[in-house]
Amino acid sequence: MKFGILINEGPFTHQASDSAYHFTKAALEKGHEVPRVFFYYDGVYNANKLSDPQADDRNVVKMWGELAAEKDVDLVVCVAAGMRRGIKEENLADGFRISGLGQLVEAGMGCDRLVMFGD
C-alpha cells in the first residue's frame, strides 16, 4: 500500500513526529511505500537544522533526514507555514525540501491512505 504522511506538530513538545517516524519506518520495512511526508503547522520545525538536542536524547530532525536518504522518502516542508516560523533554505536540514501545499493535496490524491499525526 502507498501511504502519504502528514505531520502537524513540531519535535519534542509533541510525540507526533516520533510516532510518524516509527509508522513510516515500520511501513517501509513491511514492504509498503511512503513516497512523501508533508510537514505542516508547527511540523515545519522538524526540518530545522539548528535543532541540537542533548546527546542522550533522540535527534528527530536527523532521524528524518537519515530515513529519507536511506529509503528515498520525499520530505516536504510547507513554504507558507515555514516562512511564518523561520524555516527557510538557510536553516533547512539535509533531506528536506520546501514547497507548497499542493504537494500535500497531491499526496492525498496519489496515495492509498493519507495518515495524519498531530493533536
Next chain:
Amino acid sequence: MAEFEFETEGVKKTFTFMNRKAPYGTIYALEVLETVLITAAFEQHANIVFVDDGVYQLKSGQDTAAINMKNFSPTYGIIEMEKEDADEDEDIDMNWRIIVEKESLEARGLTTDDFKVDVEVLSAAELADVIDASDCVIGG
C-alpha cells in the same frame, strides 16, 4: 532529495477537513483554510466540517482588534463562493459541502442564524458516515 512525482491525472478524491478548534488561540483554523483552498485548485471534492469549538469559526461579526490577531473570517465567504461556483458550473466537477455538527452547535447555544455562510447541519452519527465515505481526512 528528489521530488516524488505522483500520478494525479484524472484522480478525483474526497477530502474532509475537520475544523475542531476555536478561530483564535491557536493557528489551526487559519492554516487549514489554506489547504482547503488549494484543494479547489486540484478540483477535488471536499467536506469542510466544523465540530467542537470549531463551530465558532463561522460566527458572524468577528472583531479581533482587541487581541491584535488577523481577522481571517472573510475567507469562509471565499470558500462558500468556491462551493457555489462549483454547484452552478457544470464544467466544474467538484462537490463541496460545508457541514456543522448538530451536537456541537446545541452545546454552545448557537444556531445557523449566527453564521456568516450557509451550512448543512448533521448529527454526529450522520457526520460519521460522511467521514467514513471520504478518502482523506485532514485535521485542523
